[in-house]
């Protein structure tokens with residue numbers, strides 16, 4: 001058969017992170033001692049109260065289809081969370097639950113973008129943004145940032161990037177992979193640039209709870225204009241160590257957009273897992289705050305330790321992250337790689353069995369991402385191997 005595929009399917013590329021991950025898996029299978037720092041997920045168990053609630057829901061027979069966008073009690077719990085944590089008021093009919101924040105983002109792009117619409121994405125970016133935008137017909141407009149602005153876009157940069165075709169600005173704070181957090185004043189400056197435009201803001205706040213010595217602010221809370229144009233995206237994967245449960249949500253003031261997304265989801269995936277929905281309420285309503293804080297403190301200790309160790313390594317430089325569980329390390333001082341992050345990561349895993357993600361996967365070559373979602377011992381061992389690798 002002369003197989004023909006959809007153009008959009010052929011547009012989508014495999015994640016560059018997969019190259020390293022598959023190599024790590026292959027080498028592990030060969031019996032090699034591999035230390036992986038490529039994980040994008042907490043290494044903790046989901047809090048017990050959440051697991052217990054899932055068992056209760058299962059045993060009570062809560063196993064049928066539910067409302068597409070989530071059961072009323074879950075929407076209520078999210079509404080209360082947004083009020084309590086972010087001083088944002090959303091009614092339950094302004095919230096929609098999907099199969100992870102990734103699915104929420106797909107729904108939003110799918111429902112907002114027409115062919116050729118421009119989406120502004122600050123780099124370094126989370127790998128899926130440009131791929132999802134491309135798949136949904138949008139054009140990526142990547143704004144490069146570096147250490148001089150703490151990897152954050154400036155108001156001037158944004159102003160210059162906006163055209164008649166700009167539809168969305170994607171903002172991710174705390175940011176994957178840099179760990180940087182936008183201050184309230186910086187969000188206000190962005191809001192000033194956007195106020196007379198028709199640009200939506202998709203605010204990915206998934207790392208909100210993993211924050212160190214700083215405050216988190218949602219751009220939606222800056223003023224009423226921002227509240228209207230912002231689509232808040234959040235979920236429980238990172239905050240409550242629930243990556244496998246698949247719960248993400250959006251909050252947005254535009255009922256028509258929510259209706260369109262509800263229609264799309266009703267035709268594609270329907271509701272998320274019914275048991276997950278019941279359990280998620282427990283993760284959101286304060287019962288797990290102590291567990292979440294315990295995880296945050298453990299991540300903070302690991303961050304301090306990893307940051308300190310990397311800071312003393314010749315050839316490496318990095319900013320101290322304010323959130324997430326990643327270090328974004330500049331390797332351009334290591335002359336022999338010429339800033340080629342993929343080459344660095346491939347050689348490092350082959351010679352020392354250490355898996356990192358190359359910056360090129362995040363639209364920023366010359367850097368590597370180191371995830372500290374692992375034990376202090378593993379962090380020390382990994383950095384020791386990296387030091388040995390770069391000494392020769």
Ligand SMILES: Cc1ncc(COP(=O)(O)O)c(C=O)c1O
Pocket residue numbers: 040099100101102103126172176204206235236237243247248
């Ligand atoms: C910035 C960012 N947004 C969204 C997601 C997706 O999270 P979820 O597991 O809820 O789909 C991730 C996961 O790595 C992420 O890093």
